[in-house]
Amino acid sequence: KTEKLLSLLDGQPVIPVLKIDRVADAVPLARALARGGLRVIEITLRTADALECIRRAAGEVEEAIVGAGTILDARQFDEAAAAGSKFIVSPGVTRELLAAAGGSEVPLLPGAITPGEIMTAREAGLDFLKFFPAEQAGGAAFLKSLASPFGGMKFCPTGGVSAGNARDYLGLPNVICVGGSWVAPDDLVKAGKWDAIEALAREAATLRKG
Numbered sequence: 526k527t528e529k530l531l532s533l534l535d536g537q538p539v540i541p542v543l544k545i546d547r548v549a550d551a552v553p554l555a556r557a558l559a560r561g562g563l564r565v566i567e568i569t570l571r572t573a574d575a576l577e578c579i580r581r582a583a584g585e586v587e588e589a590i591v592g593a594g595t596i597l598d599a600r601q602f603d604e605a606a607a608a609g610s611k612f613i614v615s616p617g618v619t620r621e622l623l624a625a626a627g628g629s630e631v632p633l634l635p636g637a638i639t640p641g642e643i644m645t646a647r648e649a650g651l652d653f654l655k656f657f658p659a660e661q662a663g664g665a666a667f668l669k670s671l672a673s674p675f676g677g678m679k680f681c682p683t684g685g686v687s688a689g690n691a692r693d694y695l696g697l698p699n700v701i702c703v704g705g706s707w708v709a710p711d712d713l714v715k716a717g718k719w720d721a722i723e724a725l726a727r728e729a730a731t732l733r734k735g
């Protein structure tokens with residue numbers, strides 16, 4: 526399933542991590558990000574109507590590839606998949622989540638930080654993981670040190686990643702892409718400043734794997 530996930534990502538360097546309070550914002554936000562070049566987006570289950578936001582963005586924004594984030598258990602995995610999520614992101618790895626993902630066509634990108642967590646995910650056949658919370662856990666230097674023992678494992682760092690430090694991560698051999706909320710800040714979403722968000726997306730889309 527890593528192959529499937531990688532083909533969805535299609536080289537996009539930054540995955541916007543979205544927290545959408547108003548359902549009506551989901552479609553214009555997904556459109557603005559896609560116009561800026563970020564078609565792949567992660568809508569987190571951190572708001573009451575997140576599943577409806579996923580449903581609308583996935584159903585109405587043809588150019589967007591909508592995934593679900595902050596999935597904590599198997600029930601949420603199933604609900605997010607049923608809402609039309611093309612991929613699922615979780616902050617960590619649990620047996621229950623791994624089992625849910627094993628029985629689904631929808632790929633899972635689970636979070637791991639420690640060598641033990643990475644080994645648990647590896648045993649489940651995963652070789653592409655979210656590294657979360659990246660900055661707080663030790664940043665690019667920590668992630669770089671995982672490349673040697675875990676040669677086959679690739680990561681998407683998120684948590685404290687921004688336009689200022691994204692290149693530090695994208696330059697690492699074990700990083701495929703980064704995720705972050707900086708391209709869709711709460712205040713711009715609340716104010717419906719779609720052009721400003723499109724501009725942030727356009728800038729982020731020019732970041733490349735170093």
Ligand code: 3PG
Pocket residue numbers: 542594595657683684685686704705706707
């Ligand atoms: C995530 O779940 O990926 C993070 O909460 C995003 O972190 P950020 O808001 O620091 O970018």
